[in-house]
Every structure is written in C-alpha cells, then in structure tokens.
Amino acid sequence: MVETSPSSCDRKGVRYKVIEARDGKDLLSGLLVGGVGWVHRADKIVLLYTDMEAYKSPAERDFMPYLDAGVMIQSFYLACEVLGIKVCYVNPNIRENNKEFFKSRFFPELDEYKYLGAIVIGK
Numbered sequence: 001m002v003e004t005s006p007s008s009c010d011r012k013g014v015r016y017k018v019i020e021a022r023d024g025k026d027l028l029s030g031l032l033v034g035g036v037g038w039v040h041r042a043d044k045i046v047l048l049y050t051d052m053e054a055y056k057s058p059a060e061r062d063f064m065p066y067l068d069a070g071v072m073i074q075s076f077y078l079a080c081e082v083l084g085i086k087v088c089y090v091n092p093n094i095r096e097n098n099k100e101f102f103k104s105r106f107f108p109e110l111d112e113y114k115y116l117g118a119i120v121i122g123k
Contacts, residue, residue, distance in 0.1 A: 005071050005072045005074075005075040007068040007071065007072075008060075008064055008067065008068055011054050011055075011068075012054075013050045013051070013054030013055060013064075013065060013068055014048055014049075014050050014065065014068045014069050014072050014116065015048070015049055015050060015051065016046050016047060016048050016049070016072075016119075017046070017047045017049070017106065017107075018044055018045075018046050019044065019045040019046070019047060019106075020043075020044050022040075024045070024106075025039065025040045025042065025045055026040045027105065028040070028045055028047075028118070031094060031095075031098050031101075031102050032090050032093075032094070032118055033091070033093035033094065033095060034090040034091045034093060035090040035118065035120065039090060039118070039120050041123045042120040042121060042122050042123055043121055043122025043123055044120075044121045044122060045118050045119070045120055045121070046076070046118060046119040046120075046121065047106060047115070047118050048069050048072065048073070048115075048116040048117050048118065048119065049107060049110075049113050049114060049115050049116055050065040050068070050069075050113060050114050050116060051110055051112070051113055052065075052112040052113060052114055053112070065114045065116055066116060069116035069117065073089050073117070073119060076119045076121075077089075080121060085121060085122055086121070086122060086123065087119060087120065087121050088119075088120045089117055089118070089119055089120075090117055090118040090119075090120055091117055092115050092116050092117040092118075094115065102115070
C-alpha cells in the first residue's frame, strides 16, 4: 500500500527496508538518535531511504526526498491507525561517527543514498 503513495513527479524515489530480526533492531536501538534505548522493542522497524539517482536536479536533492518520504510516512500512519497498530516516526539523525557503519550494515549496495528516517511499528 505504501508503494502507491504519491510522490513528486511520480518518481517513486523513496524506498524502504523492513528490519524484523532481533540483532538488527538491537543495533538500530543504539544507532537511531531519536530511538536510542526503545526501538528494539518494536515488532518492525522500517528504514526509509532513497537512491539519489531518482533526484536529478541539484535544486531538489536536499529537500525533495524528505517531502516524498513525508507522504509515505503519512501512509504508514494512516494504515496503522486503521489497523489499530501503534506507530512512531524516528527522525533521520545518525551520529557522524556512526554513519559509515550504519551504511555498511543497512545499505551496503548503494553508492549514493539519503537516509530519511524510520517508522517503528508495534509495541
């Protein structure tokens, strides 16, 4: 359902990766600045990101991925509300000294990407 969320120029540039394994959630509990110490208790953590190839114009690369992600985040919230599932958005802050490790662990296949935050679902 979130794949059908509207996006600028209908480019569908925002992607997501679902983290369900305990080790991944535990790791994210220490890496996601807004989620330190609690996100590991969630049923799922959905990492939102974009491969920057979707955003060609230099004038839009700094902000447009976040706007597109906001629409997708709202879709997650609405779906979870309808289903009676708890949901929370965690901002995209990763400490500078953790950024390379975060990329190597969760996005090793991408050369250029932008991490857009996480949706924490359940519990």
